Amino acid sequence: MADLQRGFPKMAKAPRFIMGLIFLASLALNLIDLERHLHRTDVSTSKGVCLEAEAEHLNHMAAPAEHHIRERRIGGSALSSDSVVNLDHGDPTMFESFWRTVGERSTIVIPGWKTMSYFSDVRSVCWFLETEFADEVRRLHRLVGNAKVDDGRSIVVGTGSTQLFQAALYALSPLDGPEPVNVVSAVPYYSSYPAVTDFLKSRLYKWAGDACGFPGDDSPYIELVTSPNNPDGFTRKAIVNGTCGKTVHDLAYYWPQYTAITEEADHDIMLFTVSKSTGHAGTRIGWALVKDEEVAKRMTKFIELNTIGVSKDSQLRAARILKAISDGHEWQVTDGTERFFEYGRRMMTDRWERLRVVVRSTGRFSLPEFTPASCKFAGETTETHPAFAWLKCEMEGVEDCESYLKSHKILTRSGKHFGVDIKHVRVSMLDKDEIFDLFLERLANL
């Protein structure tokens, strides 16, 4: 089985008729296991496969969340063909294979006496921001050219971009407004936005749903713009045209492995995170580039009240990781390590090409189509390869794509969580090789 999976990437390069034959053979072999596929839940054999990812499944609150948590499994041995394939979440474990090739350049060593204080740099707007981390953030943006950093704007560090998103809502909402400020985002929007906005029932702000059709009158609102968008991968711009609106740009996926870098983004508040840029979700480090210093101060205040700052250890680690990426691109690193964004583009290109082959071969699904664009970072025209596949069930008689795939032990996230129809599901493209391979195999065999 493991050999079969390792061989699978090569299949994507094969002519379609050979692939078709292989799929038919595979289908025949799998008929034997069909009963098990549908009626038995095995104890998982790999952490990645059966981890139910509540982390990003934030709009499944209370009871629905529990339902998913019960399906989490963990194990240690090799995958089996009837393992549950969990691609509901966006755990970016794919990148681990890259970081295993990088040696000491990406290792941090922190002695017991270091960074014990609450404070990092009290001269900074964000007093808990480690200078080393801020320097590497600026350096990486200069290298990639994806966001303006040299125009005096502030950096605010957060415990992931989720905390920074809440900090932005707090910073942009009047403290003494008569009504909570409406928070909107165009569908399909990131599934966490509604729950994260509303879980504390704040009188400062409230979730108001789809930005499309939201009246652009003179009442205050906050529009969330995720670009490239989660879940569908398209580039976006703000769409509400009110006189009292503010925007928060979540640019978590605006990196060369996912999309062409067409311009240096220059928005009022731009959010980034190492989870999606480098794959370090567990470090919980995000950063905001903020144009207005007063807004940056209020975001800092939120984080001060919420968590009295942000882990220094993770800031140091993130600095080290970003430095390793920049060093790799700017220097001739002689240890044979691939450059990070070249690795990322290669992996995402390979996965998307293979997924499109399978989707076309089944005739049962569809995927978004993207227009290639000139990437200033790569210096050439590049394809869009989002971190998630926004898959649509095209079969007659299948209305609920999530349930259909779940019956085949593929866990995805239904369009309903993104404010749209249940014909769509979001599928993570960032899991480990063996999980992704098993997903393609399972999809091909449907």
Add this chain to the structure above:
Amino acid sequence: MADLQRGFPKMAKAPRFIMGLIFLASLALNLIDLERHLHRTDVSTSKGVCLEAEAEHLNHMAAPAEHHIRERRIGGSALSSDSVVNLDHGDPTMFESFWRTVGERSTIVIPGWKTMSYFSDVRSVCWFLETEFADEVRRLHRLVGNAKVDDGRSIVVGTGSTQLFQAALYALSPLDGPEPVNVVSAVPYYSSYPAVTDFLKSRLYKWAGDACGFPGDDSPYIELVTSPNNPDGFTRKAIVNGTCGKTVHDLAYYWPQYTAITEEADHDIMLFTVSKSTGHAGTRIGWALVKDEEVAKRMTKFIELNTIGVSKDSQLRAARILKAISDGHEWQVTDGTERFFEYGRRMMTDRWERLRVVVRSTGRFSLPEFTPASCKFAGETTETHPAFAWLKCEMEGVEDCESYLKSHKILTRSGKHFGVDIKHVRVSMLDKDEIFDLFLERLANL
């Protein structure tokens, strides 16, 4: 100046009449600098001295906070006698001197590929809790005997105990209550509670002030019990006796360096933090011991929605630090390092003895008096040496103790932030030696 400060600890052991003479001589010498003391703000000469500590000054929101932030200073050279002494905050930098004596046993090394996932242990109630950290938490509590951990209760890790405090409010508040739940704490209460409870204007809970006098009727409430108490150091118990009340016990200071460990605490929700137990404020790691699994799940949900988990790097570091402490006490460590709690008790005993000498010699202030108690951990009767001195100005004509001390360049936190009179101030006892020495010298010279 540096020599004078280093010599200062010995003065505390001298007879009082000699000390009086020294203070008079010191006072005369300092008259020369009086004008500067009162009318000039120097650029600080040590990070610790002039750091204005907003971190814990959380009830100074918006404009008041800015006022304090402007006074923050940073520098690199030696202290001068007219430096601002900032003991407003509780930055536990005193402990750095201990950790500098511990070598590799307290150092963490994290390679670039490690703990990249959102998930730690999906079988745990708290799915982002690192097993290594949880194990060391349990081990340390067993060693110290300050809290029950072996009765099946859950551990929830947080980005400092501040996040866990909010998680507890969320977990204990009905989601569909007609009114926000009242949150109370007996005065003097921790100055952050009001602001942290109210900053998002939640409809789930609201700050309701002093627990003393709060009606113990049949409406729901949450009582916060800090024991030993911040700011005054006294041991506390819940005081509201309602039928629908819940309690949250903040036991951040229930460690042998501060107070006698008289019993294994056994409350429903108990909060701890490395900031005060080991001095690692910058790691932002706290933990909750939670009796009811459903409450632990809801606290976990809060942290999932708020920050999608807690820094893995800081959990690994905290595990290493706690392990070094337990190893030091349980084994015969041969590297000559002092045992942590013995170091802590020695330092706090020395500082409190010296502070009491100065306070008595001036006749201008008073301090709380504590009854010694039998400490099960130390195996002897020990004194109480809180992390903060709750100092009262006893001089006629001085109503506002914070302003009075500030005019002498000693920054403290007024009693008004703790819900009581402005005759009291809270003074950190955990700053670095040179800062604490300068504080005593300044106090003696008033």
